Amino acid sequence: MKHSSFGLALLLSLGVTGAQAADIIGTPAGDYCRTVGTSNLILEENMSTLKTEVVRLMDEAVAVAKSDEWVHSSRPVFVWASEAKVACGMAYGYLKTNYRDEDTLNKCECFHDRMVEYMH
Numbered sequence: 001m002k003h004s005s006f007g008l009a010l011l012l013s014l015g016v017t018g019a020q021a022a023d024i025i026g027t028p029a030g031d032y033c034r035t036v037g038t039s040n041l042i043l044e045e046n047m048s049t050l051k052t053e054v055v056r057l058m059d060e061a062v063a064v065a066k067s068d069e070w071v072h073s074s075r076p077v078f079v080w081a082s083e084a085k086v087a088c089g090m091a092y093g094y095l096k097t098n099y100r101d102e103d104t105l106n107k108c109e110c111f112h113d114r115m116v117e118y119m120h
Contacts, residue, residue, distance in 0.1 A: 058088035
């Protein structure tokens, strides 16, 4: 308990509130999607085409997350691939019920784009 009390005291002495504690640096949590505003997925009106594209992004992310090249790389490709496969999987789950969840669609495309960005 000494360590957790010390950590809490340190955060409080720095003037960090509970909402800020997870992000001491102070950058906005959504800033990681600088490569994407509203995703192209959101703009796709055809549900069948949308499902196909989400599955394609998810399949690519899964393949990268399983690749030894990226698992052992010093670049954060594996991290973004892992995030993309989860976000795209969630988006696809919603789409199977014909619900277009904009947040998960945006994250799916964003995380996939970040994965690709770090691959090059």
